[in-house]
Amino acid sequence: MNALQISRALITLAAGVLFGFGLSVATMIQPEVVLNFLTFKDFGLMLVMGSGVLVVLLTYQLAPRLLRQPLLDNHFHVHPSVWNRDTLVGAALFGVGWGLCGVCPGPAIAALGTGNWDLLWALGGIALGALVQGLRAKT
Protein backbone atom coordinates (compact mmCIF):
# COMPACT_ATOMS: atom_id res chain seq x y z
CA MET A 1 0.00 0.00 0.00
CA ASN A 2 1.23 3.48 -0.83
CA ALA A 3 0.82 6.59 1.31
CA LEU A 4 -2.38 7.66 -0.47
CA GLN A 5 -4.03 4.27 0.07
CA ILE A 6 -3.03 4.29 3.73
CA SER A 7 -4.42 7.81 4.22
CA ARG A 8 -7.65 6.77 2.51
CA ALA A 9 -7.97 3.71 4.78
CA LEU A 10 -7.32 5.83 7.89
CA ILE A 11 -9.92 8.42 6.89
CA THR A 12 -12.43 5.65 6.14
CA LEU A 13 -11.75 4.17 9.58
CA ALA A 14 -12.12 7.62 11.21
CA ALA A 15 -15.43 8.17 9.36
CA GLY A 16 -16.63 4.84 10.71
CA VAL A 17 -15.53 5.80 14.24
CA LEU A 18 -17.59 9.03 14.08
CA PHE A 19 -20.55 7.07 12.72
CA GLY A 20 -20.32 4.33 15.37
CA PHE A 21 -19.76 6.81 18.21
CA GLY A 22 -22.74 8.83 16.94
CA LEU A 23 -25.01 5.77 16.83
CA SER A 24 -23.99 5.01 20.41
CA VAL A 25 -24.50 8.59 21.66
CA ALA A 26 -27.91 8.62 19.93
CA THR A 27 -28.76 5.37 21.85
CA MET A 28 -29.71 3.72 18.54
CA ILE A 29 -27.60 0.74 19.63
CA GLN A 30 -30.29 -0.01 22.24
CA PRO A 31 -33.15 -1.93 20.56
CA GLU A 32 -35.49 -0.76 23.34
CA VAL A 33 -35.03 2.88 22.28
CA VAL A 34 -35.79 2.02 18.65
CA LEU A 35 -38.87 0.00 19.62
CA ASN A 36 -40.09 2.86 21.86
CA PHE A 37 -39.77 5.17 18.88
CA LEU A 38 -41.65 2.74 16.63
CA THR A 39 -44.47 2.48 19.19
CA PHE A 40 -44.73 6.29 19.47
CA LYS A 41 -43.33 6.56 23.01
CA ASP A 42 -40.23 8.61 22.19
CA PHE A 43 -39.72 10.63 19.03
CA GLY A 44 -36.02 11.35 19.61
CA LEU A 45 -34.91 9.25 16.64
CA MET A 46 -36.61 11.76 14.32
CA LEU A 47 -34.02 14.24 15.55
CA VAL A 48 -31.18 11.76 14.89
CA MET A 49 -32.35 11.21 11.32
CA GLY A 50 -33.09 14.90 10.78
CA SER A 51 -29.73 16.20 11.97
CA GLY A 52 -27.84 13.40 10.21
CA VAL A 53 -29.58 14.08 6.89
CA LEU A 54 -29.00 17.83 7.25
CA VAL A 55 -25.22 17.46 7.65
CA VAL A 56 -25.01 14.99 4.76
CA LEU A 57 -27.27 17.12 2.55
CA LEU A 58 -25.02 20.15 3.05
CA THR A 59 -21.86 18.09 2.48
CA TYR A 60 -23.18 16.37 -0.67
CA GLN A 61 -24.31 19.74 -2.08
CA LEU A 62 -21.30 21.85 -1.14
CA ALA A 63 -18.30 19.53 -1.53
CA PRO A 64 -18.59 19.01 -5.32
CA ARG A 65 -19.08 22.77 -5.78
CA LEU A 66 -16.13 23.79 -3.65
CA LEU A 67 -13.72 21.00 -4.57
CA ARG A 68 -12.78 19.72 -8.01
CA GLN A 69 -12.33 16.23 -6.56
CA PRO A 70 -12.30 14.55 -3.13
CA LEU A 71 -9.20 15.37 -1.08
CA LEU A 72 -7.79 11.83 -1.41
CA ASP A 73 -9.32 10.51 -4.62
CA ASN A 74 -10.18 11.54 -8.19
CA HIS A 75 -13.99 11.66 -8.31
CA PHE A 76 -17.12 12.03 -6.23
CA HIS A 77 -19.27 8.90 -6.44
CA VAL A 78 -22.98 9.01 -7.17
CA HIS A 79 -25.31 6.23 -6.07
CA PRO A 80 -28.69 6.72 -7.77
CA SER A 81 -31.53 4.88 -6.07
CA VAL A 82 -34.35 3.46 -8.16
CA TRP A 83 -37.98 2.90 -7.36
CA ASN A 84 -39.08 -0.55 -8.51
CA ARG A 85 -40.64 -3.72 -7.15
CA ASP A 86 -37.42 -4.86 -5.43
CA THR A 87 -37.01 -1.53 -3.64
CA LEU A 88 -40.65 -1.61 -2.51
CA VAL A 89 -40.62 -5.24 -1.33
CA GLY A 90 -37.12 -4.92 0.15
CA ALA A 91 -37.95 -1.76 2.09
CA ALA A 92 -41.21 -3.31 3.34
CA LEU A 93 -39.41 -6.47 4.57
CA PHE A 94 -36.64 -4.37 6.10
CA GLY A 95 -39.28 -2.48 8.09
CA VAL A 96 -40.92 -5.69 9.31
CA GLY A 97 -37.53 -6.91 10.55
CA TRP A 98 -36.64 -3.55 12.11
CA GLY A 99 -40.00 -3.43 13.90
CA LEU A 100 -39.45 -6.96 15.17
CA CYS A 101 -35.92 -6.54 16.57
CA GLY A 102 -35.20 -2.80 16.78
CA VAL A 103 -31.77 -3.25 15.22
CA CYS A 104 -30.63 -1.98 11.81
CA PRO A 105 -27.27 -2.71 10.09
CA GLY A 106 -25.19 0.16 11.54
CA PRO A 107 -26.10 -0.38 15.21
CA ALA A 108 -25.69 -4.16 14.83
CA ILE A 109 -22.04 -3.55 13.89
CA ALA A 110 -21.34 -0.70 16.35
CA ALA A 111 -22.82 -2.71 19.25
CA LEU A 112 -19.96 -5.21 18.84
CA GLY A 113 -17.64 -2.58 20.29
CA THR A 114 -19.86 -2.04 23.34
CA GLY A 115 -19.73 -5.68 24.38
CA ASN A 116 -23.47 -6.18 23.90
CA TRP A 117 -23.23 -9.85 22.89
CA ASP A 118 -27.05 -10.22 22.78
CA LEU A 119 -26.97 -8.24 19.55
CA LEU A 120 -24.80 -10.91 17.91
CA TRP A 121 -28.13 -12.65 17.23
CA ALA A 122 -29.21 -9.66 15.17
CA LEU A 123 -25.82 -9.34 13.45
CA GLY A 124 -25.90 -13.03 12.52
CA GLY A 125 -29.48 -12.69 11.29
CA ILE A 126 -28.57 -9.72 9.08
CA ALA A 127 -25.55 -11.53 7.60
CA LEU A 128 -27.69 -14.59 6.93
CA GLY A 129 -30.46 -12.49 5.36
CA ALA A 130 -27.94 -10.79 3.05
CA LEU A 131 -26.53 -14.20 2.06
CA VAL A 132 -29.94 -15.67 1.24
CA GLN A 133 -30.88 -12.53 -0.74
CA GLY A 134 -27.72 -12.93 -2.84
CA LEU A 135 -28.27 -16.65 -3.37
CA ARG A 136 -31.86 -16.06 -4.54
CA ALA A 137 -30.97 -13.10 -6.79
CA LYS A 138 -31.05 -13.61 -10.57
CA THR A 139 -27.89 -11.68 -11.46
Add this chain to the structure above:
Amino acid sequence: MAWLHYLWGGLLIGAGTGLLYVFTGRIGGMSTVFSSSWSYVVQRPFFQQARFTDSRNWRLVYAAGLVLGGLMWWLGPAGGAPQTTAVPAWQLLVGGFFVGYGARLGNGCTSGHGICGMGSLQLPSLYAVLTFMATAFLTANVMRWLA
Protein backbone atom coordinates in the same frame (compact mmCIF):
# COMPACT_ATOMS: atom_id res chain seq x y z
CA MET B 1 -32.35 18.62 27.84
CA ALA B 2 -33.30 14.98 27.49
CA TRP B 3 -33.19 15.19 23.70
CA LEU B 4 -29.75 16.75 23.25
CA HIS B 5 -27.95 13.42 22.85
CA TYR B 6 -30.24 12.65 19.89
CA LEU B 7 -29.11 15.86 18.21
CA TRP B 8 -25.41 15.21 18.91
CA GLY B 9 -25.71 11.59 17.81
CA GLY B 10 -27.30 12.57 14.51
CA LEU B 11 -24.71 15.28 13.87
CA LEU B 12 -21.89 12.78 14.50
CA ILE B 13 -23.45 10.20 12.17
CA GLY B 14 -23.75 12.92 9.51
CA ALA B 15 -20.17 14.06 10.16
CA GLY B 16 -18.85 10.51 9.63
CA THR B 17 -20.74 10.11 6.35
CA GLY B 18 -19.69 13.62 5.28
CA LEU B 19 -16.01 13.07 6.15
CA LEU B 20 -15.97 9.89 4.03
CA TYR B 21 -17.43 11.82 1.08
CA VAL B 22 -15.17 14.87 1.28
CA PHE B 23 -11.97 12.80 1.48
CA THR B 24 -12.77 9.76 -0.66
CA GLY B 25 -15.93 10.65 -2.62
CA ARG B 26 -17.58 7.47 -1.34
CA ILE B 27 -21.26 7.13 -0.43
CA GLY B 28 -21.22 5.47 2.99
CA GLY B 29 -24.42 3.47 3.44
CA MET B 30 -24.02 0.63 5.89
CA SER B 31 -25.93 -2.40 4.59
CA THR B 32 -23.80 -3.12 1.50
CA VAL B 33 -20.96 -4.44 3.67
CA PHE B 34 -23.17 -7.44 4.46
CA SER B 35 -23.22 -8.39 0.74
CA SER B 36 -19.71 -7.25 -0.19
CA SER B 37 -18.11 -9.24 2.65
CA TRP B 38 -19.75 -12.47 1.43
CA SER B 39 -17.86 -11.94 -1.85
CA TYR B 40 -14.66 -13.03 -0.04
CA VAL B 41 -16.04 -16.54 0.41
CA VAL B 42 -19.05 -17.08 -1.90
CA GLN B 43 -18.12 -17.48 -5.58
CA ARG B 44 -21.62 -17.08 -7.06
CA PRO B 45 -21.73 -14.42 -9.84
CA PHE B 46 -24.10 -12.26 -7.79
CA PHE B 47 -21.53 -11.76 -5.03
CA GLN B 48 -18.64 -11.40 -7.52
CA GLN B 49 -20.11 -8.25 -9.10
CA ALA B 50 -17.60 -5.41 -9.35
CA ARG B 51 -19.74 -3.17 -7.11
CA PHE B 52 -19.06 -5.63 -4.27
CA THR B 53 -15.50 -6.81 -5.01
CA ASP B 54 -14.25 -3.26 -5.72
CA SER B 55 -15.67 -1.84 -2.50
CA ARG B 56 -15.39 -4.75 -0.06
CA ASN B 57 -12.08 -3.68 1.46
CA TRP B 58 -13.00 -0.10 2.32
CA ARG B 59 -16.46 -1.18 3.46
CA LEU B 60 -14.88 -3.59 5.92
CA VAL B 61 -12.54 -0.84 7.19
CA TYR B 62 -15.57 1.49 7.55
CA ALA B 63 -17.37 -1.26 9.55
CA ALA B 64 -14.28 -1.75 11.73
CA GLY B 65 -14.47 1.99 12.43
CA LEU B 66 -18.04 1.53 13.63
CA VAL B 67 -16.93 -1.17 16.08
CA LEU B 68 -14.09 1.09 17.26
CA GLY B 69 -16.51 4.02 17.66
CA GLY B 70 -18.81 1.83 19.75
CA LEU B 71 -15.83 0.74 21.85
CA MET B 72 -14.72 4.35 22.44
CA TRP B 73 -18.24 5.29 23.57
CA TRP B 74 -18.39 2.25 25.83
CA LEU B 75 -15.01 2.91 27.47
CA GLY B 76 -15.67 6.66 27.62
CA PRO B 77 -19.16 8.09 28.27
CA ALA B 78 -20.69 4.69 29.14
CA GLY B 79 -17.96 3.97 31.73
CA GLY B 80 -17.78 0.30 30.74
CA ALA B 81 -21.28 -0.46 32.06
CA PRO B 82 -22.51 -3.86 30.80
CA GLN B 83 -24.73 -3.51 27.74
CA THR B 84 -27.61 -5.94 27.30
CA THR B 85 -31.05 -6.03 25.76
CA ALA B 86 -34.31 -7.53 26.95
CA VAL B 87 -35.47 -8.24 23.38
CA PRO B 88 -35.63 -12.07 23.07
CA ALA B 89 -32.93 -13.82 21.01
CA TRP B 90 -35.42 -15.30 18.51
CA GLN B 91 -36.80 -11.83 17.80
CA LEU B 92 -33.28 -10.45 17.22
CA LEU B 93 -32.40 -13.36 14.92
CA VAL B 94 -35.63 -13.45 12.88
CA GLY B 95 -35.90 -9.65 12.81
CA GLY B 96 -32.23 -9.44 11.81
CA PHE B 97 -32.82 -11.88 8.97
CA PHE B 98 -35.58 -9.70 7.49
CA VAL B 99 -33.45 -6.59 8.04
CA GLY B 100 -30.56 -8.14 6.09
CA TYR B 101 -32.70 -9.67 3.35
CA GLY B 102 -34.87 -6.58 2.93
CA ALA B 103 -32.06 -4.02 3.04
CA ARG B 104 -30.11 -5.87 0.36
CA LEU B 105 -33.13 -6.53 -1.86
CA GLY B 106 -34.16 -2.89 -1.56
CA ASN B 107 -30.56 -1.63 -1.93
CA GLY B 108 -30.44 0.32 1.29
CA CYS B 109 -31.23 0.65 4.98
CA THR B 110 -31.72 3.43 7.50
CA SER B 111 -28.32 4.89 6.57
CA GLY B 112 -28.27 4.05 2.83
CA HIS B 113 -31.76 5.28 1.91
CA GLY B 114 -32.30 7.36 5.06
CA ILE B 115 -29.11 9.36 5.50
CA CYS B 116 -27.32 9.06 2.13
CA GLY B 117 -30.31 8.73 -0.20
CA MET B 118 -32.38 11.50 1.36
CA GLY B 119 -29.18 13.52 1.82
CA SER B 120 -28.73 13.43 -1.96
CA LEU B 121 -32.40 14.36 -2.50
CA GLN B 122 -33.39 11.13 -4.24
CA LEU B 123 -37.13 10.55 -4.32
CA PRO B 124 -36.86 6.71 -4.57
CA SER B 125 -34.99 6.77 -1.25
CA LEU B 126 -37.69 8.93 0.34
CA TYR B 127 -40.32 6.41 -0.85
CA ALA B 128 -38.19 3.55 0.54
CA VAL B 129 -37.92 5.33 3.93
CA LEU B 130 -41.70 5.96 4.04
CA THR B 131 -42.28 2.28 3.16
CA PHE B 132 -40.02 0.82 5.85
CA MET B 133 -41.21 3.32 8.46
CA ALA B 134 -44.81 2.23 7.77
CA THR B 135 -44.12 -1.51 8.05
CA ALA B 136 -41.83 -0.97 11.06
CA PHE B 137 -44.47 1.06 12.93
CA LEU B 138 -47.03 -1.61 12.11
CA THR B 139 -44.85 -4.56 13.16
CA ALA B 140 -43.59 -2.97 16.39
CA ASN B 141 -47.12 -2.03 17.49
CA VAL B 142 -48.55 -5.46 16.66
CA MET B 143 -45.72 -7.07 18.65
CA ARG B 144 -46.32 -4.78 21.64
CA TRP B 145 -50.05 -5.44 21.45
CA LEU B 146 -49.48 -9.22 21.38
CA ALA B 147 -47.05 -9.11 24.32
